[in-house]
Amino acid sequence: MTTQKHRVVIVGGGFGGLSAAMELKGADVEITLVDRRNHHLFQPLLYQVATAALSTSEIAWPIRTILRDRREVRTILGTVMDIDTGARQVRLEDGTVVPYDSLILATGARHAYFGHDEWEADAPGLKTLEDATTIRRKLLEAFEAAERTLDPHQRAALMTFVVIGAGPTGVELAGAISELARAALRDEFRTIDPREARVHLIEGADRVLLNFDKDLSAYAEEALKRLGVIVELGENVSEVDKDGVTYGGKRLEAKTVIWAAGVQASPVAKWLGAEADRAGRIKVEPDLSVPGNPEIFVIGDAATIAAPDGKPVPGIGDAAKQGGRHAAKVIKARLAGDTAPMPFRYKHLGSLATIGKRAAVIDFGWLKLKGRLAWWVWGLAHIYFLIDAKNRFSVALSWLWIYLTGRRSARLITQGPAEKAAPLKEVTKAEG
Amino acid sequence: MTTQKHRVVIVGGGFGGLSAAMELKGADVEITLVDRRNHHLFQPLLYQVATAALSTSEIAWPIRTILRDRREVRTILGTVMDIDTGARQVRLEDGTVVPYDSLILATGARHAYFGHDEWEADAPGLKTLEDATTIRRKLLEAFEAAERTLDPHQRAALMTFVVIGAGPTGVELAGAISELARAALRDEFRTIDPREARVHLIEGADRVLLNFDKDLSAYAEEALKRLGVIVELGENVSEVDKDGVTYGGKRLEAKTVIWAAGVQASPVAKWLGAEADRAGRIKVEPDLSVPGNPEIFVIGDAATIAAPDGKPVPGIGDAAKQGGRHAAKVIKARLAGDTAPMPFRYKHLGSLATIGKRAAVIDFGWLKLKGRLAWWVWGLAHIYFLIDAKNRFSVALSWLWIYLTGRRSARLITQGPAEKAAPLKEVTKAEG
Numbered sequence: 097m098t099t100q101k102h103r104v105v106i107v108g109g110g111f112g113g114l115s116a117a118m119e120l121k122g123a124d125v126e127i128t129l130v131d132r133r134n135h136h137l138f139q140p141l142l143y144q145v146a147t148a149a150l151s152t153s154e155i156a157w158p159i160r161t162i163l164r165d166r167r168e169v170r171t172i173l174g175t176v177m178d179i180d181t182g183a184r185q186v187r188l189e190d191g192t193v194v195p196y197d198s199l200i201l202a203t204g205a206r207h208a209y210f211g212h213d214e215w216e217a218d219a220p221g222l223k224t225l226e227d228a229t230t231i232r233r234k235l236l237e238a239f240e241a242a243e244r245t246l247d248p249h250q251r252a253a254l255m256t257f258v259v260i261g262a263g264p265t266g267v268e269l270a271g272a273i274s275e276l277a278r279a280a281l282r283d284e285f286r287t288i289d290p291r292e293a294r295v296h297l298i299e300g301a302d303r304v305l306l307n308f309d310k311d312l313s314a315y316a317e318e319a320l321k322r323l324g325v326i327v328e329l330g331e332n333v334s335e336v337d338k339d340g341v342t343y344g345g346k347r348l349e350a351k352t353v354i355w356a357a358g359v360q361a362s363p364v365a366k367w368l369g370a371e372a373d374r375a376g377r378i379k380v381e382p383d384l385s386v387p388g389n390p391e392i393f394v395i396g397d398a399a400t401i402a403a404p405d406g407k408p409v410p411g412i413g414d415a416a417k418q419g420g421r422h423a424a425k426v427i428k429a430r431l432a433g434d435t436a437p438m439p440f441r442y443k444h445l446g447s448l449a450t451i452g453k454r455a456a457v458i459d460f461g462w463l464k465l466k467g468r469l470a471w472w473v474w475g476l477a478h479i480y481f482l483i484d485a486k487n488r489f490s491v492a493l494s495w496l497w498i499y500l501t502g503r504r505s506a507r508l509i510t511q512g513p514a515e516k517a518a519p520l521k522e523v524t525k526a527e528g
Numbered sequence: 529m530t531t532q533k534h535r536v537v538i539v540g541g542g543f544g545g546l547s548a549a550m551e552l553k554g555a556d557v558e559i560t561l562v563d564r565r566n567h568h569l570f571q572p573l574l575y576q577v578a579t580a581a582l583s584t585s586e587i588a589w590p591i592r593t594i595l596r597d598r599r600e601v602r603t604i605l606g607t608v609m610d611i612d613t614g615a616r617q618v619r620l621e622d623g624t625v626v627p628y629d630s631l632i633l634a635t636g637a638r639h640a641y642f643g644h645d646e647w648e649a650d651a652p653g654l655k656t657l658e659d660a661t662t663i664r665r666k667l668l669e670a671f672e673a674a675e676r677t678l679d680p681h682q683r684a685a686l687m688t689f690v691v692i693g694a695g696p697t698g699v700e701l702a703g704a705i706s707e708l709a710r711a712a713l714r715d716e717f718r719t720i721d722p723r724e725a726r727v728h729l730i731e732g733a734d735r736v737l738l739n740f741d742k743d744l745s746a747y748a749e750e751a752l753k754r755l756g757v758i759v760e761l762g763e764n765v766s767e768v769d770k771d772g773v774t775y776g777g778k779r780l781e782a783k784t785v786i787w788a789a790g791v792q793a794s795p796v797a798k799w800l801g802a803e804a805d806r807a808g809r810i811k812v813e814p815d816l817s818v819p820g821n822p823e824i825f826v827i828g829d830a831a832t833i834a835a836p837d838g839k840p841v842p843g844i845g846d847a848a849k850q851g852g853r854h855a856a857k858v859i860k861a862r863l864a865g866d867t868a869p870m871p872f873r874y875k876h877l878g879s880l881a882t883i884g885k886r887a888a889v890i891d892f893g894w895l896k897l898k899g900r901l902a903w904w905v906w907g908l909a910h911i912y913f914l915i916d917a918k919n920r921f922s923v924a925l926s927w928l929w930i931y932l933t934g935r936r937s938a939r940l941i942t943q944g945p946a947e948k949a950a951p952l953k954e955v956t957k958a959e960g
Contacts, residue, residue, distance in 0.1 A: 151586070152940055152942065158939045192676055237605070489925055493925070
């Protein structure tokens with residue numbers, strides 16, 4: 097009988113969980129990676145699925161395929177229900193029990209509605225592939241219903257799109273929706289002119305892209321306006337319902353509202369019975385372990401840790417990756433008998449956001465780029481970071497096609513009922 | 529005030545409806561095309577979406593994009609509720625009324641369960657993109673659940689796949705599932721060996737591909753067996769439930785059953801109050817019009833018409849295309865004042881089916897091909913028939929990738945709850 101190897105369980109196959117698994121390559125451990133999805137998702141391009149530029153399979157890969165050559169890694173499709181920190185076991189919804197010696201929780205965050213969960217039905221957020229296809233369906237169905245209706249008020253509300261929150265996701269979504277209407281859908285309708293669509297980007301702060309340099313925020317705002325986006329700053333939304341939004345005492349009738357304003361950590365705190373901040377994030381030790389449970393690490397969007405200079409670590413993919421690598425290094429050091437403190441030092445490599453198909457802003461700190469050159473750097477960087485060669489070709493082809501023809505190849509309305517529009521009297525006569 | 533042009537309404541944007549619209553190009557008519565989907569679907573490759581080889585957007589195109597340059601064509605996303613043949617109006621679910629002078633019904637068929645509609649929940653068929661992603665999810669989840677379970681009976685049932693019906697769809701599905709298990713999933717699991725999956729193809733007739741030449745049927749059966757498919761002929765299924773199927777007094781425990789055994793026309797007969805055969809198809813006149821309603825045509829899978837030699841017209845895409853073109857020609861002739869009878873003459877160009885990634889059978893009548901050459905002809909023909917250059921590139925790239933690496937790029941489990949597997953005691957120890 098052989099000695100049981102040190103068992104590392106990783107929950108979550110996103111940027112953080114996968115980078116922890118990568119960093120543990122060659123270590124004398126057995127790894128179990130649990131995710132409730134079978135795929136790793138390249139979230140930075142999710143907004144392009146939501147706006148019909150890319151298809152779902154272009155930005156997602158089966159986690160087991162990524163880890164197929166790592167014989168010591170077992171991948172399990174399952175949903176965590178609870179963690180028994182005493183018995184050191186992760187319990188899944190189907191009753192499966194996964195024991196661990198070290199545990200890395202990399203479960204990310206969902207969008208949050210600041211105490212207004214009832215807004216979710218009318219203002220979906222964008223975190224999963226299903227979120228993306230839901231938003232895509234809502235966007236495309238709004239134009240379809242606008243084409244059918246003869247009621248001008250109804251039509252105006254159907255052709256008004258609201259994005260709440262002007263961080264990178266909100267900015268990228270608003271720009272892409274405006275391009276969808278102005279370029280991809282052009283010439284395809286007979287009653288409406290999709291170019292008349294109004295896209296509102298509503299933000300509580302006084303500028304877009306709050307985490308970027310002020311010059312870049314100003315540039316991004318200009319670029320959005322050039323695309324026809326109506327940027328409304330310093331506005332807090334007080335009401336969202338199926339017919340529109342209310343903010344600053346104003347009412348805007350809009351059938352399509354998308355939420356990009358806030359996130360809430362996955363329920364790690366509940367599983368652990370640990371202390372969390374208002375956004376549900378666990379306050380971890382400097383080495384990313386949970387206070388009182390040094391064998392448990394929380395990384396990425398599920399954790400909060402102050403950087404040495406006092407700035408919080410941002411909720412971006414690269415921070416999760418660095419966290420995952422760090423947790424793995426701490427585990428390896430401990431296995432080697434090294435118990436010296438290993439505080440996590442986040443290194444901010446840069447922030448990127450794109451506005452439509454010819455503009456982007458990049459803030460590397462030491463270098464700030466904007467405009468067309470930034471867009472090329474953004475595009476190449478994103479293609480480079482995709483998981484495999486097939487997807488790099490495929491995304492490059494999709495982008496080239498859109499660039500050359502303006503047509504988007506993933507304009508599918510799938511899954512879910514079509515919205516009802518107001519009845520028409522005589523459709524074929526309506527064109528006049 | 530101008531005179532009202534002749535109004536042609538086409539219901540259905542499949543092969544039949546689109547080819548009617550194409551044939552009407554240049555005619556002095558106004559066209560309205562109604563479909564409850566926003567996309568045209570290239571159904572011959574749907575089984576490849578179901579088996580994770582292609583993504584949804586590679587075989588579907590927005591109908592309005594296809595018709596964007598035809599200013600006289602209006603596309604409406606809507607579901608037909610009823611047809612008022614007296615008032616000559618198509619009524620949509622949302623109350624929209626679409627008046628017509630000529631009407632072409634090209635609404636196709638759904639799968640049918642021979643009076644056992646209750647089987648649908650456990651044995652989905654394959655007609656729409658949602659059907660394909662549902663089957664894909666079921667296939668992939670079965671392997672995931674088999675990997676989790678420790679119960680050998682449960683595991684065997686999870687790794688048993690049944691395809692009912694050995695026409696082209698059933699044959700292609702069975703071959704592709706076997707390849708998915710033997711090539712694409714290989715080396716990715718730690719408890720199960722996906723190559724141990726058993727794929728049963730059950731057929732009531734005494735050979736597969738009944739519409740093909742007998743030699744080709746025999747070759748296809750051999751090719752299926754080489755891929756590991758268990759072909760069971762002369763067997764009628766008497767029971768389907770969530771745990772398996774019963775046929776010929778035998779019981780087969782199988783968690784994944786797919787239905788490819790029969791179709792039922794869409795409810796055209798109900799809309800029209802017209803006579804239909806047992807499969808719901810309208811018996812049309814030789815010119816494809818409805819008896820008593822010469823201004824209404826029914827084409828493709830929704831109609832039944834005997835060919836001049838007494839053979840029925842097969843339910844394949846090319847027959848629908850020919851029917852669509854014919855109905856359009858009759859309408860044009862009538863507008864030109866030509867009322868001579870124009871009987872539809874179906875010309876069978878050929879039957880194609882593929883078995884896995886290196887074999888196919890092609891029956892052109894004057895030429896019969898099988899084996900690797902047939903597979904290349906099949907592949908090139910299908911790429912040629914795709915709608916646009918982007919999709920031709922994209923499908924060719926996906927196939928090349930699978931051919932070279934064996935990996936399938938669309939292995940996504942999306943939309944819908946994961947199935948529950950039997951609980952495990954200790955997952956990480958189970959590997960031994």
